[in-house]
Amino acid sequence: MTAYDAGPYVPDGADVSALREAAAGCRGCPLYADATQTVFGRGEASARAVLVGEQPGDQEDRQGEPFVGPAGKVLTRALDDAGIDPDDVYVTNAVKHFKFTVPERGKRRIHQQPSLREVSACRPWLTAELELIAPQVVVALGATAAKALMGPDFRVTRQRGKLLTPDPPLDGAQVLATVHPSAVLRAGEGREAMYESLVTDLRVVAEQLS
Template identity: 70%
Template sequence: MAAARGSAGKPAAERRTDPDESAAYTAEPFVPRGADLAALREAAAGCRGCPLHREATQTVFGAGDPGARVVLVGEQPGDQEDRQGRPFVGPAGQVLTRALDEAGIDPTETYITNAVKHFKFGHLPGRGKRRIHKSPSLREISACRPWLTAELSLIDPELIVALGATAGKALLGSSFRVTKQRGMLLPVPEEGARECVVATIHPSAVLRADDREAAYQGLVSDLRVVAEALGRP
């Protein structure tokens, strides 16, 4: 029997995985049900839920303690993360590790991931082949949400740290504003969710700040809210 075809003349299965043929991007068809973290990571390597996979070197999945009480969620992989295939291995990751340790949170006892699993970038005229970070759109954030949901469901953390505006919007909705809601224990707006979110700036913002020390101390202060919450009976 011939494969079912729509107005575009493509088989239904092909249309499902071609983001240019869909009104909405989504990774949902690529997320295996009942998978553990290792199986999720393997499946994510083949994700074609949005066009970002076309230019990125590889999918950058989460890493860390699978039994972590704290999950840290960033925006997307950067240049070094895209090349190495691991989250937060560049300069921002070094800032974050130092801030966690100073706040009283053992970095080795956390799990870290990103709201978007592929590096989105562009090139500036006259800058050669250097890849310049571009923020993911709400459509791309939404497309990648099934991967984040699956990770959080398996790890079942007590607290989630949203590192920056993109992570905050992925977890709390498009109305989230990091400048207004950072450093607070915020409920996850999903039925049955038991964990809370603490939002703060992305560690890369420390590196871009005019006053790096003040920005860094603000990051540490927000992370101390997490450490204090973990220590409560």
């Protein structure tokens, strides 16, 4: 079985800019082959909160930036409603390449959930980002990000909205899990209630940063 591991591509002692440049050439798992490009994190190294999503979507893959599609607009609004300064936030994903399928008679690329192997393979990039930024709080947006940070048995539905200490610890940072903004978009009639619950969870982060 082919090893999935981005570790050999992560340079030692690199700053965020150098990490981003190196990640563009990552071949740590097969997802790079079909994706347009690597989508690395965005934000200042001085950010006090890191928000981790699952993976880039279609628009993120095309533009090369995280959270620039419809879910990103929901997240931007929620951060504002929660009172979190955008300069205090670094946004990234657990997986840096877009995983998708194209229906036989369609052209639209349909999101596919990354596998545990793919999430594990990409973990060295996320670890490097977190070590450099050393945030106070890491927000896991959705189940994939939460499991990447807290382990495969973690359930967002049971422990969302709480400040938790991961094992192993992240240099003193606490982790808060909540829903992914894309879940708000899929919520139908319950969209507003789910959005408000996302904002409520983010307000816990805002209080921690104040």
